[in-house]
Amino acid sequence: MVGFPGGQNYWRKDGNVLIRDWNYDPQDIQQNSTTTVMNLLIKQVEPPQGYGVYYCVAENQHGEVTGNVTLLGEH
Numbered sequence: 043m044v045g046f047p048g049g050q051n052y053w054r055k056d057g058n059v060l061i062r063d064w065n066y067d068p069q070d071i072q073q074n075s076t077t078t079v080m081n082l083l084i085k086q087v088e089p090p091q092g093y094g095v096y097y098c099v100a101e102n103q104h105g106e107v108t109g110n111v112t113l114l115g116e117h
Contacts, residue, residue: 049102053082055094082111089115 053060053068060066060082067083080098087093093115099108 049100051078051080051098051100053080054097054099056091060096080109084113087113087115 051070053066060068062068065085065088067085069081069083071079071081073079078100080100082096082098084092093113095110095112097108097110099106101107
């Protein structure tokens with residue numbers, strides 16, 4: 043994600059903000075003054091709620107940008 047001025051970066055699933063805990067490890071890697079790479083390590087996927095769409099969100103006073111990743115389960 044790219045943003046200037048910097049703001050808040052976070053991951054969201056099913057309307058909930060994901061915080062660092064036993065299962066989720068959100069990571070922001072600063073590439074330069076305006077670019078941050080957002081990673082989300084999921085340590086254990088609990089079916090079926092662990093599958094679905096995960097949203098990475100970057101926001102500052104000028105607005106919000108959202109990307110997403112869909113995690114699919116075995117059929």
